[in-house]
Amino acid sequence: MDRYSRWVTFLKVLLPLAALGLLSTLFLLSRKVDPDATIPFADREIADRLRDQQITAPAFTGTSSKGDDIFISAATVSPPIGDKPAQAREIEARLEGKRGQMIRMRATQGTLEDKIGRATLFENVVIDTSTGYVIRTDLLTAQLDESAASSPGQVHGNGPLGEFSAGSMEITSENERDGLHIVFKNGIRLLYDPKQPER
DSSP states (O other): OOHHHHHHHHHHHHHHHHHHHHHHHHHHHSOOOOTTOOOOOOHHHHHHHHHTOOEESOEEEEEOTTSOEEEEEOSEEEOOBTTBOEEEEEEEEEEEOTTSOEEEEEEEEEEEEGGGTEEEEEEEEEEEETTSOEEEEEEEEEEGGGTEEEEOSOEEEEETTEEEEESEEEEEEOOTTTOEEEEEESSOEEEEOTTSOOO
């Protein structure tokens, strides 16, 4: 056997043994995993999570008794505690009528009472419609299962005819034929803008 053949035979034995040695070293030097070790959360963080239980980005859909589509979403919702309803942050409720109208209601804060189909919106409440109205108020109570909502206090906004204000407002859906309506009450004032396109 010549020198080259001897080297080949020698390397055929040496290289697999070297590879096996390297693998063994990796396993021997690796840290042991403790299956009973806890997730590294601080005690304060765990307490905060337990105290502030919430659902992130929930979304609900349904149909009202008048046949309108209902969509509700929020950034977070905290579950109800006792008599206190579920608390929602960055809440949005949308009604879509069968005739194509859409009314969207948004607020920074709100509450949800699922058993009675009610959503109460407060803090930066904005209502906008598919017909071009944008309305702002401090408080809006929406009875979504009946395609209805009301704002008992001052409302102001703008629309196709110009800027307006009123002492209160109601959203109704009397029947499928009439569709969704917004009714302003108690001292309505309109600043007519002839430049606005009439609808």
